[in-house]
Amino acid sequence: xxxxxxxxxxxxxxxxxxxxxxxxxxxxxxxxxxxxxxxxxxxxxxxxxxxxxxxxxxxxxxxxxxxxxxxxxxxxxxxxxxxxxxxxxxxxxxxxxxxxxxxxxxxxxxxxxxxxxxxxxxxxxxxxxxxxxxxxxxxxxxxxxxxxxxxxxxxxxxxxxxxxxxxxxxxxxxxxxxxxxxxxxxxxxxxxxxxxxxxxxxxxxxxxxxxxxxxxxxxxxxxxxxxxxxxxxxxxxxxxxxxxxxxxxxxxxxxxx
Amino acid sequence: xxxxxxxxxxxxxxxxxxxxxxxxxxxxxxxxxxxxxxxxxxxxxxxxxxxxxxxxxxxxxxxxxxxxxxxxxxxxxxxxxxxxxxxxxxxxxxxxxxxxxx
Numbered sequence: 190x191x192x193x194x195x196x197x198x199x200x201x202x203x204x205x206x207x208x209x210x211x212x213x214x215x216x217x218x219x220x221x222x223x224x225x226x227x228x229x230x231x232x233x234x235x236x237x238x239x240x241x242x243x244x245x246x247x248x249x250x251x252x253x254x255x256x257x258x259x260x261x262x263x264x265x266x267x268x269x270x271x272x273x274x275x276x277x278x279x280x281x282x283x284x285x286x287x288x289x290x291x292x293x294x295x296x297x298x299x300x301x302x303x304x305x306x307x308x309x310x311x312x313x314x315x316x317x318x319x320x321x322x323x324x325x326x327x328x329x330x331x332x333x334x335x336x337x338x339x340x341x342x343x344x345x346x347x348x349x350x351x352x353x354x355x356x357x358x359x360x361x362x363x364x365x366x367x368x369x370x371x372x373x374x375x376x377x378x379x380x381x382x383x384x385x386x387x388x389x390x391x392x393x394x395x396x397x398x399x400x401x402x403x404x405x406x407x408x409x410x411x412x413x414x415x416x417x418x419x420x421x422x423x424x425x426x427x428x429x430x431x432x433x434x435x436x437x438x439x440x441x442x443x444x445x446x
Numbered sequence: 447x448x449x450x451x452x453x454x455x456x457x458x459x460x461x462x463x464x465x466x467x468x469x470x471x472x473x474x475x476x477x478x479x480x481x482x483x484x485x486x487x488x489x490x491x492x493x494x495x496x497x498x499x500x501x502x503x504x505x506x507x508x509x510x511x512x513x514x515x516x517x518x519x520x521x522x523x524x525x526x527x528x529x530x531x532x533x534x535x536x537x538x539x540x541x542x543x544x545x546x547x548x
Contacts (some may be wrong), residue, residue: 200459202509206466206502213473217480224481287482 229287230322231334231343235264235279241416242352243271243407245399246298247383249348251291252310260295261288263348271403276426278347278361284334290318291346294358296374297383298350301400302411305376306383306392307354313370321360321367329446330365351421359426363436363445366428460510467502474498496532500525 199207234251238244249263267273292315297308322344325331331342344365349357358370384395400408439445478494479487500522506515507522 197458197462198455199462200455200509202505203459203462203466206463206470206505209470210466210473213470213477217473217477220477221480226481229482286484 225289226287228289228319230290230326231284231287231341232290232322232346233264233278233282233284233334233343234261234291234346234348235266235282236268236348236350237273237275237277238268238350239275239352239416239419239421240271240273241302241411241419242421243301243400243403243411244268244298244350245301245396246296246350247385248295248297250295251313251346252293252295253289253291259289261291263346268350271407275349275351275421275424276347276428278345282332282334282345284341284343290315290322294348294356294370296348296350296356299379299396299399300352300354300376301396301403302352302417303376304396305354306379307374307376308383309374311356311370311372311374313358317369318360321365321369325362325365330362332362333445349422352419355420355422357422359428361428364429364433366426371422456510460506460515463506463509467499467506470502471495471498493532493536496525496529500529 236246236249246265246268249265251261251263253259253261264279265273266279267277291313294311294313295309296311297306299306322331325344326342331344334341334343345359345361347359347361349359351357354374354376356370356372356374357368360367360369379392379395382389384390384392386395386398390398436445474494475491475498478491503518503522503525507519510518
């Protein structure tokens, strides 16, 4: 803008446009700072439960920020259909946008075998999660979520809900499985909307409704005490062992890095 | 002499306006693109581009009058038509989307 000399009187339109420029710069900076792109990653989340300990999930999500609106729903399709197996994530994983990492895990569910209700908000180790993501991307142990032409690299969160209110959270990639959280929720008497299904139901009615689709043969088996007293929270998942051959094949053929 | 200086001022100011229009359009696009792009970002960018350019050229067209600045008016008219076309498309697209959802 060499032609702005001392003699020049800037007219009103240009003054307005200069103010507009400054506003846009400020707005852009605010947008960048709010978005925090450097704290965002691609990831998919799902829940698993032991096959012999079916649960009915009422609410399951990760909180990702300070605000009440910052949350990520966790996929619990398998658990809902009573097809979930311990240590197995949902088969179809997708990651659309880069998201802030979870800070807390909110769970609310009822268990078939003990007929009890569980609800809690659990703190997750944020630093640990961030470091695992960073090192996974650096060490090429991240998963490539295929989406169009873009290669979206990230990790899988898998929440395991074992018997007796035991909760575990894994972070998984390629040749990578890390336990980032282990905790226990105490059962409690359901209150308010915890037994809500179309309307607020009495505890027993709600439980009956929730496990309506659980096959009778399974119910009979479970009621007879099958696989009772197994401590699922401590049982290994063999995730890496199960996938080793696949990954080696994929690496060899350059399907993955 | 007096008239001449007014004319010079106008020339300089209009030159500055052109520069500021380019800068503002660039900044508007920057604002729209600093966060991660979703799939329809290209579409959104066209809307931003057409919208901001039309708006800014409108200021130019209504500020500088005279033979030398007529191109601004023509360009503004042209862009207005293009933008309105875009707007119509946008309304149609959302309308269709709405219809599909139902």
